[in-house]
Amino acid sequence: MRTQPAGAPLLDSFHIYDTTLRDGAQQEGISYSVTEKLAVARLLDSLGVGFIEGGWPGALPRDTEFFRRAAAGELTLRHAALAAFGSTRKAGTRADRDPQVRALLDSEAPVVTLVAKADRRHIERALRTDPAENRAMIADTVRLLVAEGRRVFLDAEHFFDGYQHDPDTALGVLDAAAEAGADVLVLCDTNGGNLPLRLAETVETVRARTGLRLGIHCQDDTGCAVANTVAAVAAGVTHVQCTANGYGERAGNADLFAVIGNLVTKLDLPVLPEGRLGALVGAAEAIAALADIADDPHQPYVGASAFTHKAGLHASGVKADPELYNHIDPLVVGNGMRVLVTEMAGRASLELKGAELGLDLRADPDALTRSIARVKELEAAGWSFEAADASLELLLRAELAVGTPRERPADFRPVWHRVVSEHRADGTVVSEATVGLRVGTERAEATASGEGPVRALEAALRRALAPQLPWLDTWTLSSYQIRVLDEGSRARVLAVSHDGEREWTTVGANASVIEAAVLALADAVAFQATRLARGG
Structure with missing residues (x-):
């Protein structure tokens, strides 16, 4: 694995830290293969983020394999440093004998992000230990990793809730990590319950009390993850953790693309390499495709409807x-x-x-x-x-063209049609459609069958027009949508077509679903004929 040196990412004064492959992968419905994880990492590196968290080696076999393949040369990073995520040593053990800590070293990632409890209630109830041992667990693990040449970030889990409950314990976690050599102390709103004003006040107070380099990691349970992240930056943090498209557990995380868009265009922070901001939309769409998650058209900055x-x-x-x-x-x-x-x-x-x-x-x-x-x-x-x-x-x-002499590239008009559906003895249902068209001054008829009346109509229309429009074999009806309107009195059909290079959508509406489909299909053919005639 070729990557930036552990201590020198391209934009070290401000960190864009992406955790799509770890925290984002915890979203319901997302399950990356190792090959897909490598592809996502390449996309993020091409965008220019500073750090890519690849997963939790030692805890998840797929993540262990990801780091193995990355180290074997399958991942070349130009902009980013690769980070491995994991936990501190367990209570009552030694860091150098903890298999989880050893797995972090074996990953060969130049950066290690450790998660540690910062809420006294979690320390006592979940870890079943006390704050002093929790600090020792952090310090021992950080010290070992730093001694092994790793750059260490600490994710202070549940920090904001913990700080409100017992600020001394929460601050003690940060101090223990910093004194042992951790580079950034990341304040995590793990339950996503904070709002921007209070969160920013806490960041300002912690920064003033500690003087440490702080980061922020926000979940989106109140719908404020992006706003909380930007508020934390305004309050002084210089390390932001995000996921592509806001993927993540429950309501998700701070959206990487919205955060970058806000930091660059609103706060004038050059957090990406020069010239890469224009790659936001392409990166968002490509990562959504790899995650097999539909694009959100209303996503800020990168959604199809954003402007x-x-x-x-x-x-x-x-x-x-x-x-x-x-x-x-x-x-x-x-x-x-x-x-x-x-x-x-x-x-x-x-x-x-x-x-x-x-x-x-x-x-x-x-x-x-x-x-x-x-x-x-x-x-x-x-x-x-x-x-x-x-x-x-x-x-x-x-x-x-009203009142203007013109040549029509596809001078045809549907005149009549008939569709019959047959439920056969074997349980299959086959539709047969017959269409009658006026093509120029002549008439044309054709009959064809298909799976459902719309597909049958498509096939019949294609057969009737094939002698006049030889390019029809490149036209494909990729999908269609039927919507019933006005309490069932009318229907609308949207037809999506493509020719291997371009996609276009047509519409028809009528009291009859069949008639609406004919209108949409006729427009689909007429549009392509017009486009081809114009050399488009």
Whole structure:
């Protein structure tokens, strides 16, 4: 394993310490393989974090294997130092004879993060020892690790609750670790129950009393983990522990990407190597894919909706000056701005959306007026263009072309259709669809079967149009969603299509689910035909 020297990460004046692979992996539903852990570590290093906590060697076989493979050369780190997490020696034993401490040394990680109880109640009830022995356990373990050339951070578990209950015991934990050679004393809000004002007051008091280098680790049980972390930085900590996308046990941890975004853009702290802030969105999405957790579109800074505007008032402001409704330039963190078009849309919303789609509606005010009226009419009838940019683009192009001679790349129109579903004796259900189309001045019909009526309609539409549109074999209906509206009186179908390079979404709405599906599928084909005809 090649890594930065233990004492010299690139940004040692301020630590971004990531614990996605240990604390983040405790989230329900996350289970990284060793290969996936190595991939996450590479992504975090590419982003430029200072420390990557790889797991708990000796306690978890998968984590032990991760450190073995890292040490064997499978993990090359350019920016980060690798940290192993573990506990102090047990009560009544020697640190050099404790197998857990030995596993930390065997990991070959240049940094070791020790967890130690800082709440007297936990010391007495969970560890079944006293504060003096707890301090000895900390000091002995830190001293041994430092003597073996390791850089040591101490996670003072339950510090804030412990400090409120018995400040002398909590401070004694910090003193014991510092005197033995620990580099950073991390104050942990382990139960996540603190709020920013009180937490910051505690940090300020502890910093003034001890003069030690402090860190912060916040759980998100009150929804304040990011705010608590930023408040602690303002109060003087220079080491923050976070997880990618806020992963973690219960409500999770402080979100790495929100914390970095706030520290850089709001506090002007250069906590990443130059030029890496724009990689936030890509890192967030890649790590979510490895964790097999769906992206949160509303995640601050990196979510797909983080800089998305829906209300007409917002769109008017953005049109005048994007800074009026964006707290930063989205491009700074690798994101982008979007404008959604719904029944709330005004002229500004549609102008901006048209520009996003490559259409200049300002040049044709009448087309803009017609488009607004048509969107409101269709939205009232059950359509939703918010998530169906492809259908919206077709609508706008049609209004812009009113009264203008034009060539249509896919001049077809569904005329009639029929769908029959058969429940067979073996228990299988097969749907068969027949569609009739007007293609130019001619008619076309085709019948096909599929698993369910929508898939059958897709297959029949494809067969009917194949002679005119030979590229249809590259079109795939990847998914569709049916939503029943208005107490069952109408239905909306969203169809997601792709061609191996690009994805697009179309919509249809009708009292009949089948008709709604036909409308969405027809738009899917028409959009791709239009795009290909324009060389897109």
